[in-house]
Amino acid sequence: MPVHFPYLPVRSAAVTSHDSSRPRISRRSAVTAAAAAAAVLPLATGAATARADGSGPAFAHGVASGDPLPDGILLWTRVTPEPGAEPGSGRGAQIDVSWEVAEDQAFGRVVARGTVRASAASDHTVKADVRGLRPATDYFFRFTAGGTQSPAGRTRTAPAHDAAAAAVRFGVVSCANWEAGYFSAYRHLAARRDLDAVLHLGDYIYEYGTGAYPKAKYTVRAHSPAHEITTLADYRTRHGHYKTDADLQALHQAHPVIAIWDDHEFANDAWAGGAENHTDGAEGDWARRVAAAKQAYFEWMPVRPSIEGTTYRRLRFGSLADLHLLDLRSFRSEQASVGSGEVDDPDRTMTGRAQLDWLKAGLAASDAKWRLVGTSVMITPVAFGSVPAHLLGPLAELLGLPKEGLAINVDQWDGYTDDRRELLAHLTQRGIDNTVFLTGDIHMAWANDVPVKAATYPLSASAATEFVVTSVTSDNIDDLLHVAPDTLSSVAEVAIKAANRHVKWLDMDGHGYGVLDVTAERTQMDYFTVSDKTDPDAASAWARSYRTRSGTQRVERVDQPVR
Template sequence: MKPQMFRRMIAALVLASSGLASAQHPFRIQDLYEPALAPFYHGVASGDPVNDGFIIWTRVTPKPTGNLNFHRKVPVKWIVASDPLLTQVVAQGNQFALAASDFTVKVDVRGLAAGQTYYYGFEALGRESITGKAKTAPDVAVDQLKFAVVSCANYEWGYFSGYEQISRRTDLDAVICVGDYLYEYPDNDSYSSEEIRDERVLFPRNETVTLKHYRTRYANYRLDPNLRRAHQQHPFIAIWDDHEFANNAWRGGAENHNLRKEGSWKRREAAAIRAFLEWMPIREQGTSIYRTLNYGPLMDLILIDTRIEGRDPQIEDVNEPLLYAPSRTMLGRPQKDWLKTEMSDSAATWKVIGNQVVFSEFNIGFTAPLDPLVTSDFLESQFLDIWDGYPAERRELVNYIADQDLDNVVILTGDIHCSFAFEVADPVLGNPFYDPATGAGAVAVEFVTPSLSAANFDEELGEFFTGQLEEVINSPFGGFNYNPHMKYADLDQHGYVVLSVSPSAVQADYYFLADVLVPVTTESWGAGFTVDAGSTLLVPATSPAPAKPVQDIPAP
C-alpha cells in the first residue's frame, strides 16, 4: 500500500531534484549473469514444505541458437539427498525446462521423511547447479519452529542485504514472504534511490505490464546474489500482494493501471499470475494462492489472498457511506468461508495467518495537527487499501474468532513499510470488553514486518516529520491513546521479523539493518514481543527468542 498523497509527494520531489535525468545504461540483463553459474544463473529455490516433501525450482538459461531462437525444451536432471554433497540420494528424476514456462523447472518432491533437512541440485546442458537446502514440515510435536517473515523488497531502493542476513541463519524452517516480493515500477522512477539507481539497474526498463515484462523482472530479481543465497539456504512460502501486479490492485483493476495506455487489466493480471507461478517455488492450485501448510500439532500456517481473489475496489474517502457496507469484501465469499473453516477445524496449537495488508485498526487521523495542511479525514482516507477500508468484513472475522472461541491466532502482515505489533480487537476505542493492560477482549495478535528495502516513512516524508509521527503514535496524544492495541511502532527502519513458535508461546523478533545502500550490512535486534498460549496479551521481550539447539548444515 502506497498512500497516494505520499507517493505523489515523493514523485514530485524526486523528479524536481533529478531533472528527470534518466541515464541510459549501456548494458543488458545478460551482463548481470555470473559465468560460473551457467546455465543456472538464477540459482535454485525450494518452497511450500509439507510433511513428506517440498517444491524444488530452478531456471535453465540456454544459449541462443544461430538464428537467435532459443531451444524449445531442455532436459534437466534433479536430485535430492540427505547430505550437502548429494551422495546419499533419496529421490531423483528428470524434467524438461520448457520455453512455454520461461525455462523454469518445478518439481513437487514427495515421499520424504517428515521434519528433516535435505539438499538438492539440478543438471542440464552438461553443467550442475549450486546445491540448495530444503526442509520438510514435521508431522509430530516439536519444541520449536522458526520462520523469517519478509515483505516489500524494492530492487532500486536498496540492496537486498536483509536477504543476505537471512541466508546466514541456520535454524529457520522457512522464509514466509507476505507480499511485494518485487515491484512493477519502471527503472529510475520516483521509487528508486538516487544513491544506488545507477548500480541497481532494473530490467525491463519500463513498467511491467506484459508476460515478458513480468518474467524479465523476476529474472532480474533472482540474479541478485543476496536473494539467490536466501533461496538457496531456505524454503520460501510466498503469497503475493499488489506490486506483483500493480499498486493498490483489486480483482478488477489497480490504481497503477491505465486502461487506455496499458490495455486489458485481465490480460495484465493473467500475465502477472503466470510469471509468479513460474518463478516462485509455490505448489500450484490453478490461479489461487490461498492454502494451508501444516507443521504438525504445533502450527497451521493459513495463507490468504487479500488482493486479487475477491477484493472489491478501494474507497478513497472515509466519509463515503458505502465504505461501511456489510457486503464489501476483501476476501470474496468462497475464500472467507474457507478461512473460517480452516481456523475452526485446525487442531494445531497455533493458527498463524499469512496476510498481506494491516488487519488491525490503524488510527492516524489524530496526528493531523502535526501538519496544518491536512485534515484528520484526509489522513484516514490515505489508509483505506488496508483492512480499514473493509471494516464490516474485518468485524465479521473478529466476531467469528470470538464466537468460535478460537485461541492462539497470530496474523503476519507486510505491505506498509513499518514495524507494528498489535493486539487485535474490533472496535478498539470505546470497546468495554477490550483491556489493553491485560489483552482481555482481543481475539488475536498481529505482527507487521518492516520493509526489506522499499522506502519507509522517513525516506518519503523526511526524518523530522516521521520522528514526530512515530512519537505520537507510540504514546498518548493530548492525554489520550488513540491506538491502545498498538504495542509497538517503528516507521523508519528496514529489516524483517523472526517468528519463533513453541507450545507455550510465540515470539516475534524485529531485526533491523544498519544500511540498505550497501550489498552487505550488519543487523541488530530492535525489539521482541511474546504472546503466551491461551492469551492475547503482547509482552515486550528482553532478548531474542532462544536459538534451536540443533542447527542446520548450510548448503555449500
Template sequence: MMSFRPTRRDALKGFAATGGVAVMGTSGCSEEPEVIAEFHHGVASGDPEATAVIIWTRVTAPGEASVLWQVAKDEAFAEIVSKGEASAKASSDYTVKIDVRGLEPGQGYFYRFLSGRAVSPVGRTRTLAAKDATTLRLGVVSCSHYGFGFYNVYRELAKEQDLDAIVHLGDYIYEYGPDGYGGPEAKEIGREQEPPHEIVTLDDYRMRFSQYRRDADLQAAHAAAPFITIWDDHETANNSWSGGAQNHQPDTEGKWETRRDAALRAYFEWMPMRDPKPGEAFHRLHRTYEMGTLATLHLIETRLTARSGEVSYEDDMVYFETAYDVSDPQAPLVLNAEDAALLPAGRAERLKTPWRESDGAAITDYKQVREWADTGLPDGYVYKPDLARFREEVLGDPARELLGEAQLGWLAGELKASRANEVPWQILGNQVIMARMDAPDFTVAFPPEVIEPAIRDNPYTRQWVERTKLRLPINPGVWDGYPASRQRLYETVREAEASLVVLTGDSHQFWANDLRETPGGRRIGVEFGTSSVSSKGGYDYLAADPRAYDITEETLLRDVPEIVYCETRHRGFILLEITAEAVEADYRAVSTVRSRDYTSSSLKRLRVTREGPGELSDLVPV
C-alpha cells in the same frame, strides 16, 4: 574406432552413484551437439508439506535443455533419496519445478540440478515439522523493491540456521518503470529495473523476475530454506483489486484481466510453489500449512479474488448537507433530518452546506447554496466532511469485501479443523495491516521546524499530513478500509476459538498490534507486522529532520490504542519462534540498504502466550 555417448539415464545413474558431475555430452563423435547451459538464477525450494517440497531452478541455454535433479540427506550427496529428470522449456520461461514427494516429516535435505556440464548451486530445504516437533522457526519478510536498495535483509536471513520456512507476504517484485516509485533512488545506486519501463506483458514480468532472481543475496535466501509465498499488489500493479488497479490504465495498457493473468503466470513460473490445479483460476490462492502439532499457517488472498475498490478520501467523501422542501420552488424551506425523511420523493432536495471560514457560520439560503453547488464555492467558504456518515455509509458499507464469502467459508473450516486437532496456534499469513489505526493529528504533533521542511516541496506528503486532522484511518487500502469485512473475519475467529496470530507485510514498518473485536473490547488476536526488505518506509517522507521518526513513533503509541510497538525507520524481517506455550517475535533490522556496508541488530523481542481457548495474553517484551 567406436565411441560411447552416455544416455541421459546413464548420466543420471552415474551422477547418483558418484555425487559428481554427470557429463551430458562428449567431445569427438557425439551424436548430438552439447547444449551449453548455465544456472544464472540459482535454486529455490518452497510450498513445503510434511512429506513433500517443491524444488526450482532456471536454465539459461540456447534452447530447450534436459535437466537432472537430486535430493539428498547430506551436502556431499552421498545419501540420495530422490532423483529424476525434466526439461527446461520456453513455454515455462525455461524454469523447472519438481514436486519431490515421499520425504520424511521435519527433515532437512539438500538438492541440486545439472544440465550438460553445468551444475547448479546446492540448496537446503526442509519438510514441514513432524508431530513430535517442539519448536518452529519462521522468517517473515515482504516488500523487496530492487531499486530502493541492496538486499542486505535477504543476506541476513540466509545466515539463520534451522529455519523451518521463510514466509514472504508479498511485493516480491515491483512493476514500476524508471520514472515511477523508486526510480530516482535506483539510479543513485545503480540498480535500475529491467526492462526499463513499467511492466505490462508476460515478457515484461518474466524479465523483471529474472533480474530480481539474479541478485546474489536473494539467491542465498532461497537456497537457505523453503519459501512460503503469497502476492500482494505489486506482483501485478499498485493497489490492485478484483476489478483493476490504480496503476493500470485500460485505455493504454489493455484489459486488466490480460495483464493480471500474465503477471500471475510469470509469478507461478518463477516462484517455488505448486501451480493451480487444472480448472482453478490463478488468482484464487489460499492454502493451509500444517506445521506438526504446533501451528497451522493459513495464507489468505486479499487482492485479486474479492477485494472491492479502494475508497478515496477525496473522491468518496461525504459532506454535511442541508435538506429543503422544494414543493414551492419559489420559497424552499429548510428541513430537519426527520421531516426530510417523511417527504415523498421529488419534494425534498439535499445540498452540501457551505460554511463561512471567518466565523464558522453555516449558509442555508437555498438560492445561494444552489448557485454555489453549480459554480463552486467562492474564497472564504468550505464544505465540511461529515465523518460519521462517511465511516458508516462509505467505509462501513457491508458490501465492501477483502476475502469474499467463499474464502471466508474456507478459512472458517480450516480454523475449526485446526482447533479440533488441538493445535495450539492458528497463524494467518496476511498482506495488509489488520489493526485499527486512525491517524493521529500530525499537524500538531510535529514542531514547525520539523514538519515544514518535509512538506514544503512534496505535495503528496503535505496533503497526507493535512488529512490527518480528520482522524480517519491512516490507510484506507488496508483492513481499516473494509471494517465490515474485518468484523466478519473476527466473528469467524471467535466462533472457532482460534488462538490467532496475524503476520502482515505491506507497510514498510515494524508493528506489534493488539487486535480487538471492537474498539477496547475483547482481544481477538495479535498482529506482528514486518518492515520491508528494501522498499522505502512511508514515514521516511516526513524525516527530512531525523527527529521525525521519534515523534511519529511516540505519537502513534500514545494515540492509537491497538499499537503495542512500532518502529518506522529500519528495513528488516521478523524471526518467529513458536512453541506450544508461546510465540515470540524477534524484530531484526539492518542499518542501511543504500550500501552493502551495514550492520544488523535485534530491535525488539515480544512474546504472547495462550491463556485458554481463543484467549491470548498481552504482548510483553522478552
C-alpha cells in the same frame, strides 16, 4: 500513491529409513558469523556458468525450494539453455533438466531423483514436486542440464501432521524494492541455520519503471526492464532480474520459502477489476495484465497454487501450528474513498466470499496449538476519532462517515470493515484462540492486539494478535521525505499509539526482517533491522521482541530475542 502510509497525505519415490532432527544453534552466532555459515553450507552462491566455449546451458538464477510438507518439498530452478535465451525472450530450445535430492551435502546418499523438461512455454523454469521424504528433515538438492550442474541448495520438510514439535521458526520478510536498496536482510536470513522456512508476505517484486519509486535521484540500482512492466515478457524479465541478486539467491539456496503475493506483483493498489497504477487502454487490458503477472509468478516462484490463479492455501507444522495463507488482491472490491462510510459497506469485500468461508472453516477446524494467518495487509484497526457505536454510531451512519473512526489507509482491512467484523466475530463466538496474523505491506514494524471493538479497548476483547514486519528495502516515511530517522516518525508513532491503544509498538524507520519462534507456550516475533539499506554489506541488529502467550490474545514486550 506508490506506498501505503496510514498517517501521511513432479513426484518421486524416495528412500526413507530413519528419523532425524536438526540442532538449533545460538541465534547470535547464526546471525553474525557469515563466515561460519559458509563453512556449514559450502554451497556456491550465484550462477553455475556455462561450458568454457559459452555454448552450454547455465543456471544463472539460482535454485529454490518452497511449500514444505511432511513428506515433500517443491524444487525450482531456471535454466538458460543457450546464449540469448534470457528471461522473457521467448528464445531457446527445450531441454531436459535432471534433479536429485540427497541426505548429505556430498550427494552420497541420494534419496530421490527425476527429470523435467524446460521450454520457452514456461520461460525455461522448472519445478519438481518431490514426495516420499521424511518429516522434519534437512535435505540437499541440485539440478543438471546438458552437462552443467546447478548450485546445490538446502531445504527442510515440515514436521509430521500429528507430531508434537517442540518449536518451529520462520524468517519473515516483505516489500523488497530493487531500486530502493540492497537485499542485505535476505543475506542475514540466509546465514541462519535455525529456520524451518522463510515466509515472504508479498511485494517480492515491484512493477515500476526505473526512477518512478523512488525518484531517479534516489535510485540505488536500476530495474530491468527499465520501463513499467505490463506484459508477460515484462513480468518474466523482472522476476529473472530479481533472481540475479546474490543475497536473494542465497536465501532461496539456504531455506524453503513460503510466499504469497500483494499488489506490486501486479500493480500498486491492485483490486479485482483494476489498480491505482494501471490505466486501461494505455497500459492494456487489466485482466490480461493480471493473467500475465500470475503466469510469471507461478513460473518463477517455488509456490504451489492451491486453486488455479491464487495463492491462498494452508500448510501445517505438526500439531504446533497451522499456517493459513491469504490472497488479498484477486477478489477484493475497489478501495473506498478515505473518510467515507463506504468502508463499512457489507457489499464490499477484501477476501471474496469463498476465501473468507475457507478461512473461517479452517480456523474453526484446526486442532493445532496456534493458528497463524499470513496476510499481506494489516488487519488491526488503525483510526482516529473512533467512538463507541452506541454514542455516535447512528450519526456517523447518517452522515456517511466510517463507524470505526477515520481510517487513512483504506487499502488495508480498515477499508473493508465488514469482512473484518465477520472474521473477528467468528473467532470470539466460536472460542477460537491463539490466532496470530503475520503481515507485511506498510514498510513499518508493528506489534498489535486485534480488538473486536477498538473504541472500547482494553475493556473490549482482543480476538487475536498481529505482528507486522517492516520492508526489506521499500521506502518508509522518513525515506520518502529524505530526512533523518525519527524526524517525523517519532511524533507520528506517539499520535498513533495514543489514538489506538491496542497498538503496543511500531517502528516507522527501520528496514529488515523478523524471526518468528513458535512453541506451545508462546509465539514470539524478534524484529531485526539492517544498518543501511543502501549499503550492500549492511550489518544486522536485533531491535525489539514481542510475544503472545497461549490463551491471552494479547502481545507483550520481551527483553531479549529467542536464543
